[in-house]
Amino acid sequence: MIRLLASVTGPEEAAIVIEGGADFVDLKDPRLGALGAATPAVLDATLRAVAGRRPVSAVAGDLPMEPDIVVREVTARLAADYVKIGLFPASREARSAVIEALRPLAKRTRLIAVFFADGDPDFALLPLLAEAGFAGAMIDTLGKSSGRLTASLSPAKLGEFVRRTRELGLMSGLAGSLEPPDVARLAVLKPDYLGFRGALTEGPRDGPVTLAAVQAIRALIPVEGSAGGEPTAVGAGDSIFVRDFDLALEIGAYGHERGRKQLVRFSVEAEIDPIAPDARSIGGVYSYDVIIDAIRALAESGHTDLVETLALELARTILADARVREVTVRVEKLELGPRSVGVEITRRREAGDAPRA
Ligand SMILES: O=C[C@H](O)COP(=O)(O)O
Numbered sequence: 316m317i318r319l320l321a322s323v324t325g326p327e328e329a330a331i332v333i334e335g336g337a338d339f340v341d342l343k344d345p346r347l348g349a350l351g352a353a354t355p356a357v358l359d360a361t362l363r364a365v366a367g368r369r370p371v372s373a374v375a376g377d378l379p380m381e382p383d384i385v386v387r388e389v390t391a392r393l394a395a396d397y398v399k400i401g402l403f404p405a406s407r408e409a410r411s412a413v414i415e416a417l418r419p420l421a422k423r424t425r426l427i428a429v430f431f432a433d434g435d436p437d438f439a440l441l442p443l444l445a446e447a448g449f450a451g452a453m454i455d456t457l458g459k460s461s462g463r464l465t466a467s468l469s470p471a472k473l474g475e476f477v478r479r480t481r482e483l484g485l486m487s488g489l490a491g492s493l494e495p496p497d498v499a500r501l502a503v504l505k506p507d508y509l510g511f512r513g514a515l516t517e518g519p520r521d522g523p524v525t526l527a528a529v530q531a532i533r534a535l536i537p538v539e540g541s542a543g544g545e546p547t548a549v550g551a552g553d554s555i556f557v558r559d560f561d562l563a564l565e566i567g568a569y570g571h572e573r574g575r576k577q578l579v580r581f582s583v584e585a586e587i588d589p590i591a592p593d594a595r596s597i598g599g600v601y602s603y604d605v606i607i608d609a610i611r612a613l614a615e616s617g618h619t620d621l622v623e624t625l626a627l628e629l630a631r632t633i634l635a636d637a638r639v640r641e642v643t644v645r646v647e648k649l650e651l652g653p654r655s656v657g658v659e660i661t662r663r664r665e666a667g668d669a670p671r672a
Pocket residue numbers: 320322341455456459490491492493510511512513514520
């Protein structure tokens with residue numbers, strides 16, 4: 316299940332996000348930066364107001380990577396259920412020293428390390444976090460006006476982060492100026508939670524959180540079972556497509572095709588459950604963005620010998636969404652002499668087939 320983490324400034328906003336369906340109340344002062352910290356007094360007031368109805372996380376602040384300072388700020392917030400600590404730009408040694416210094420505190424509350432997509436994230440530190448007793452790791456963005464999470468890290472890289480954290484037994488979260496259309500694209504990666512602030516406020520990120528905005532985001536996050544339900548079997552489906560998407564990637568079984576990239580064209584046409592007559596927002600539809608992300612992820616996955624392998628893998632990924640009934644995938648190599656050579660396959664979910672979890 317993907318949970319919703321909502322960043323709030325104190326007790327009043329905590330009440331709003333709980334009413335709107337947030338799973339985690341995340342306390343911060345957005346005026347002070349990406350991980351601007353609320354004071355311990357505001358944390359106490361928020362904990363009292365939330366009264367155990369939701370876990371409360373507190374951020375430690377936009378801090379230099381100096382162990383004494385970070386330990387002091389985390390210690391001041393140990394009453395929270397989780398404390399989020401940013402791994403700000405610094406050398407691997409400096410960040411490792413901070414993680415090491417937090418080891419004793421990891422026994423006293425749950426610590427979450429925050430990597431910044433636009434702040435030199437060093438994912439080689441993930442095993443150290445697990446070993447030091449951290450509860451989880453998430454990715455956020457540092458520059459809140461310099462683009463969304465996916466502007467700095469591709470969905471394929473984010474998916475790799477989620478996989479790696481899960482393997483290490485860490486909870487995983489994704490955040491960073493996320494907007495409503497990002498939800499479906501990131502939900503495919505199955506992080507433990509998605510985090511929001513800017514999308515929940517009226518106006519700028521440090522403006523007030525609104526109930527309507529929280530509810531709108533809540534409605535977009537798939538609930539348990541909805542992505543894994545049976546496809547609707549009645550009536551003709553609608554169609555969604557991505558045509559002639561050209562990407563350079565490593566492909567080919569011959570020696571001369573190794574160690575270099577060549578242009579490959581992808582076209583996908585999928586039969587989906589009929590689009591609801593009242594569909595007005597991204598939450599109600601299966602987005603072509605999800606198909607584009609799947610193609611990009613394939614292109615980033617390293618050398619593949621056969622176009623057939625790419626086509627099968629893409630068809631499998633697209634059919635993993637319960638709303639897709641059938642998919643036709645065409646993969647063409649564009650640099651081998653004829654205008655194009657390739658394959659086209661069609662795969663359909665058999666009645667009763669559950670989509671992959
Ligand atoms: O922890 C999550 C952050 O508060 C996300 O904030 P943002 O959506 O404004 O980038």
